[in-house]
Amino acid sequence: MRNSSGIPEDSSVSGHAGATAGKKEITDKFPAFRFENYSYSYPQGEGKALSSIDLEIKKGEFILVNGTTGAGKTTFCLAAAGILNHEYEGTSGGRLEISGREVMEYQDMGEIGSHIGFVFDDADAQLIFTTVEEEVLSGLENRGLDERSVRDKLEEIMNLTEISGLRYRAPHTLSGGQKQRVALAATLASGTECLILDEATAELDTEATEKIIKILSKLKSEGRTIIVVEQKPEEMSGIADRVVIIDDGRISGNYPADEYFRDYNIRKDDIGAEGECAGKIFLNTTDITEKNSDRIVVEFKNVTHNYGKETALDNVSLKIFKGELIAIIGENGSGKTTLSKHINGLLKPTSGEVVVAGINTAGSTVTELAKHAGLVFQNPDTMLFEDSVEKEILFGLKNIGADLTKDPDYINRILDEFGLSGKNNIFPRSMSRGERQRLAIACVTAMKPEIIILDEPTTGLDPEESLRIMNIIRRLAAEGHTVIMVSHDMKIVEKHAGRIIKMEGGKITGDISCSISGVI
Numbered sequence: 001m002r003n004s005s006g007i008p009e010d011s012s013v014s015g016h017a018g019a020t021a022g023k024k025e026i027t028d029k030f031p032a033f034r035f036e037n038y039s040y041s042y043p044q045g046e047g048k049a050l051s052s053i054d055l056e057i058k059k060g061e062f063i064l065v066n067g068t069t070g071a072g073k074t075t076f077c078l079a080a081a082g083i084l085n086h087e088y089e090g091t092s093g094g095r096l097e098i099s100g101r102e103v104m105e106y107q108d109m110g111e112i113g114s115h116i117g118f119v120f121d122d123a124d125a126q127l128i129f130t131t132v133e134e135e136v137l138s139g140l141e142n143r144g145l146d147e148r149s150v151r152d153k154l155e156e157i158m159n160l161t162e163i164s165g166l167r168y169r170a171p172h173t174l175s176g177g178q179k180q181r182v183a184l185a186a187t188l189a190s191g192t193e194c195l196i197l198d199e200a201t202a203e204l205d206t207e208a209t210e211k212i213i214k215i216l217s218k219l220k221s222e223g224r225t226i227i228v229v230e231q232k233p234e235e236m237s238g239i240a241d242r243v244v245i246i247d248d249g250r251i252s253g254n255y256p257a258d259e260y261f262r263d264y265n266i267r268k269d270d271i272g273a274e275g276e277c278a279g280k281i282f283l284n285t286t287d288i289t290e291k292n293s294d295r296i297v298v299e300f301k302n303v304t305h306n307y308g309k310e311t312a313l314d315n316v317s318l319k320i321f322k323g324e325l326i327a328i329i330g331e332n333g334s335g336k337t338t339l340s341k342h343i344n345g346l347l348k349p350t351s352g353e354v355v356v357a358g359i360n361t362a363g364s365t366v367t368e369l370a371k372h373a374g375l376v377f378q379n380p381d382t383m384l385f386e387d388s389v390e391k392e393i394l395f396g397l398k399n400i401g402a403d404l405t406k407d408p409d410y411i412n413r414i415l416d417e418f419g420l421s422g423k424n425n426i427f428p429r430s431m432s433r434g435e436r437q438r439l440a441i442a443c444v445t446a447m448k449p450e451i452i453i454l455d456e457p458t459t460g461l462d463p464e465e466s467l468r469i470m471n472i473i474r475r476l477a478a479e480g481h482t483v484i485m486v487s488h489d490m491k492i493v494e495k496h497a498g499r500i501i502k503m504e505g506g507k508i509t510g511d512i513s514c515s516i517s518g519v520i
Helices: 073-080 083-087 109-113 132-141 147-160 176-188 206-221 257-262 336-343 366-370 389-399 410-417 433-445 463-478 490-496
Strands: 033-041 050-057 062-066 091-098 116-119 194-198 225-229 242-247 250-256 296-307 310-321 325-329 351-356 373-376 451-455 482-486 499-504 507-513
Touching: 033 073, 050 073, 050 250, 062 073, 073 083, 073 091, 073 194, 073 225, 083 091, 083 109, 109 116, 116 176, 132 147, 132 176, 147 176, 176 206, 194 206, 206 225, 242 257, 250 257, 296 336, 296 482, 310 336, 310 482, 310 507, 325 336, 325 463, 325 490, 336 351, 336 373, 336 451, 336 482, 366 373, 366 389, 373 433, 389 410, 389 433, 410 433, 433 451, 433 463, 463 482, 463 490
Parallel strands: 062 225, 062 242, 116 194, 194 225, 325 482, 325 499, 373 451, 451 482
Antiparallel strands: 033 050, 033 091, 242 250, 296 310, 296 351, 499 507
């Protein structure tokens, strides 16, 4: 049943795993979470990821977790969800209780998962079915509901999260923001008392983020316990009860939300000032001069791309030149990611042509195109799978047949350029999000492609790390690389992009040049 706000009356939250019938009764006698001098160290990590955590979270509280990139926020969430103790091979100390029971008293993650839902910052980690509808149905079918109730709630949740139009799409074909909404829908489909969201709104546009906040507000009113990691805390100021600050694996602040936000000033970092493109009106026509037509490195010629019956790119024509730093903007599902995946051959046009470095992508392999166009995905963990930083760099170089015998110090120089000196043997997953992002960019840059595509390069990063990433990106453009970034962060775009392309409904609706110092 739907109430006046449009939210299912018994909306509930859980991940795919463990949302089974027969869960134990939970009362308000115990807090939702209690950490007592809790610590954790990852295998192959450098030192403790969490240290001396003492924190109690009551049932029904909305806790906002904030801190710099690499401070330990995600590790804290993984601990609260029981994942560190049950699924990871690291070392923990102290005590962690979930609803009055010590974390290891639970049989497995299946039992814990019947109480706690987790929406990861990497939606790909929890989307496992062949269609969007199946993702949502998987949670509903585990609740023991009759067939009519399952179908009714399916429609309610899909409408609520605005994914009904994606019903038969394969999750891997969706944009980052669309994937996050599907992951949340799948979580809402199952019944739990607690929801943990780790940067789950980072890849959403403003409108989608506001919708998620409304959903969370309703869930809070129903008595759910909610923990949210968010780099832009002001967005949650209206519904948070407390703000917990994590710094270097420790809790450095624990404030009532009204006190925290009363004194809160959005930090005016070096990125904050508007760039010279700020305030310009997007025109419905391309406003890019072609005086350097001999420098074209990418050209889309009347390109259309369909996912089944849905058109993701609609007759797009576009020329991109050597040394440009381009930002592609637009709401979730506007076609940004689909466009970028055509440049390195991950997608091929349904009709039309894409020419990259003089090569028609239709007749080329991804490996061949990787020598000319490298793609850094939204979440660096999608790209990192080796057991050391050095092996990650080597993987791409070997794929393109690079010979390092004449330059044995090449990898060390690359790591130095990206602020990763001395981390050759470090396990990539033990590094901070910002370090992993820099490593992902380093892996692509090491192959020396003419074109570098970055999908949401500053997602989930604090302002200082975002600036560091953008300085790297600007340097690459100044060195002659063509850099194309997909971004929702208009502060970043307006400050750093030399050209902004706006997309809506699979079409380019705006294309403007910007006078930005330091960009070719």
